[in-house]
Amino acid sequence: MKKPDLVILIAVWEFITAFFALIGMSALAFVALAPESWWYPDTPYIDGMHGWIVFGVGIGILILCVYMALGIISGIGLLKGREYGRVLGTVHGALSLPAFPVGTAIGILQMVYLMRTDVKEYFKSL
Structure with missing residues (x-):
């Protein structure tokens, strides 16, 4: 059976979003690992909050790491x-919905396309 047309394009989109998640993780790590001298010393709400900031950034990095792994595994x-690539691609499309407007549009199209019967039959036939 012939590979459906848009499967390669969806896989490329998965890898692109994984790359942007890597960029986001790098930016968050840069903020979390910033030296204390970068924080404004005269700002009262920052005083003593560096640990909580690092904790919040760590949670963000963990979420982006899972999103990146999901994109890479589903793309492959x-x-x-x-x-499993079709199923994880559908999940990845659903998780892309809050990224308005591009993620929403591509996520909806991705979920609809991967749920079509001819695409399902292609993945089940292999």
């Missing part, structure tokens, strides 16, 4: 024609 699965 889509390129290899595996069923």
